[in-house]
Amino acid sequence: MEKIKVFQGGTLIDGTGGDPIEDSVVVVEGSKFTAVGKKGEVNIPKGDNVEVVDTTGLTVMPGLIETHIHSCMVPCAPNHFGTGPVTLNKLEMLTRAIPRLQAPMKMGFTTVRDGGSGWGWYEVALRDAIKRGDIEGPRFQATGYHLTVTGGHGVFVPYNVARHGIEEMAGYIVDGPDEWRQAARLQFWNGTDYLKTVVSRDLISPGDLTISSPTLEELKAAVEVAKAYGKKVFCHASGKEGVMKAIEADVDIIVHGFLIDEECATLMAEKNIYWEPTNAYCRNMYWCATDQVPEKFLKMYPNLIPEWAYENSIKAWEDRVKNFYKIVKNSGVKVLMGSDAGCTYVIHGLNAMELEAHVQLGMSPREALLGCTKYAAESCGIDDKLGSVEVGKLADLVLVDGNPLDDITVLQEEDKIKMVMMEGEVIVTR
Ligand SMILES: [Zn+2]
CATH class of the missing domain: 2.30.40.10 (Urease, subunit C, domain 1)
Incomplete structure (x- = not known):
């Protein structure tokens, strides 16, 4: 029985x-x-x-769903890629990622999606080991490398190394539509569930946050491949220009969207593009820039963000405080709880910090929770069963x-x- x-x-x-x-x-x-x-x-x-x-x-x-973590990172900027890129090979990265997946699971997140961790597609091996029952972990979805142009965000290694790319990093350097297409195919050939693309810089990568790096043709080439494989596309986009490009290219999830406005969000809602605003990351960068990191977190990780990241971080969070909830309310865009755990002081296991930040910015807890339940399941393509x-x-x-x-x-x-x-x-x- x-x-x-x-x-x-x-x-x-x-x-x-x-x-x-x-x-x-x-x-x-x-x-x-x-x-x-x-x-x-x-x-x-x-x-x-x-x-x-x-x-x-x-x-x-x-069971809650975390739509965006980085299993390759510890929440300490800027040396947050493991304990330094290049020094860890993919096997070491894989073993370090295991507790970073188990931590949210023990807090009720039974499904976890990686936002892209590169390093030889170890996420795929990890996902499959969990599926077989060899390792205890949540239901895990793998994303692989960030496709990014030369000099784009996602390549946290010295320029001399980054010029041609190496396996031990999160970014995959591609230039021209053909390379974007080929790299997308390579991700899926290696077994990823998603495709990650980068169109803007980030709070934690130097340069103008609002500039959009790849051309529309490059981005579209990769998205077309993903659609052909029946896979969804994340797009790391910061300013309006990048977000508009991502919308036009038909991506499925826009990550960050720092400094976006209602026009962007309305278009996203119309096209059913989900928004992962990564509010906790944004707030925590603001903490770093204004010397407000809570003591308990400072004890875990030192505040290492470089001075050049201060201005963008302050600007981005102030914009969130002023505009975030208004944009969400007026546009109807679906907001996900993708915490970006592994980023600055977004600690693996405290993933629900993201819900707290949503609420801090005006969402009701009920609205925020949709981002790790109904909307999250839809965006992960598992809403028929979870x-x-x-x-x-x-x-x-x-x-x-x-x-x-x-x-x-x-x-x-x-x-x-x-x-x-x-x-x-x-x-x-x-
Ligand atoms: Zn991310």
Whole structure:
């Protein structure tokens, strides 16, 4: 007889964005949810094979989805690519990435997408090892190298080395539509689930944030390949020019979008392009530039951001404070919780820092949570089986001591994440 688990009494946030359900019942049979609703309205199975878990006082949530981390990075800028590019080979990078994936999983993120970590496509090996059960980890999606032009963002090695590119970095240097096309094919041949493209500089790469590096033809060539392979495209874009180029090229996810405006966001909403604003990263760079990094984080990593990054960082966060929520509200663009963990003080395991930053900028916790549930599942192409607690979906479930709708920071507190379940199997209890 199949084992049945009944979770009853807790407040259910089902991940669809609707009202929370008090005194809820969630029934798990095998790997799936088979009944969900309010107590009294759901048939509760009985029998020797039924285990009832009292969730009174707890919040019940679907397994969360983190749409953007960097498993190759520790959250310390600018030497944040591991402990220095070139010094780590891909095998060492792979082994260092394992706990960086397990950390969010232990906090309720049962699906994690890499935003691109390069280094010989180790993400693919890691993803497959987890799938086989050789390594414990979340459901993992691999992205591979950042496609970037000569001198573009994503190549954190000295210029003499970066000229032709090496395996031990996150960027893949490509110039001209043919090279962009070939590199895109190479990513998929190596087994990546996504394609990462770079059209702008970043807060942490020197140069003008608003300049867009590749031509539209180059970007389009790579996007066309991805579409042909049925894969989605991330685009790292900062200023308006880069974002408009990414929209025109038909990418699926725009990362950062520092300094974008309502026109950009409205076009994104029209084309169903998701936005990963990486608000925590932006805020944390502002902390660094204004000497406000909280003591507890400084103890973990020194503040190493270079002075030339100050101006852009301050400008970007001030713009966020002023415009972010207005842009989101007026455009209807779908905002993801892609924390960019591994970037400056966005710490692996504290991925929900991103939700906190969304809320700090005006989103309600309910709006912010869509970015790691419903919208995240859509953007990862897994919304038919994950992202919400609904009958027929895979039983990824999280029990939280506290209610993120009242205090979103509860999702950063390890002792509050009482249970994490993946496909019906309990993987964490506290
Ligand atoms: Zn990123």
